[in-house]
Amino acid sequence: MTTLGFSVHPGEILREEYLVPLKLKPYTLAKYLHVPRTRIERLVAEHTPVTPDTALRLAKFFDTTPQFWMNMQTAYDLATEGAVKKDEIAAIDNYAEARLAA
Structure with a gap:
């Protein structure tokens, strides 16, 4: 199985790097993004994920790409979910092993 490694919440990147x-x-x-202040406050507090809408707005404002923000969110989600379900995922046979067992 591929390990995804450590990932940082995009809110931390937004806060610390921008x-x-x-x-x-x-x-x-x-105000600049035309969104409720609570959306950005919760994001930088790492309480909420980057949504596609927020990614589009951040990309426009900071001259990045929406994929930059969404990729960070996806990497974070996979790392945190993978850590929580590590044993459950490890118990799944890959296709070749499953065919041999059948």
């Missing part, structure tokens, strides 16, 4: 260096508050970013 908001802090640019001296932007979540409220200010929310």
Whole structure:
């Protein structure tokens, strides 16, 4: 099985790599993105995921791509879910093993 390794929540990246260096508050970013302030506050607090809508808005504002934000979210989701279900996933045979067992 492929290990996905450590992953960082996209809210931490947004906070530490964008908001802090640019001296932007979540409220200010929310105004620029035309979203409720709570959306950005919850994201930078790592309480909520990046949604496609938020990824599109962040990409436009920071001149990145929506895929940049969504890939971070997907990597984080896979790493955290994989850690929680590690034993359950390990118990699944791959296709070749399942055919041999049949």
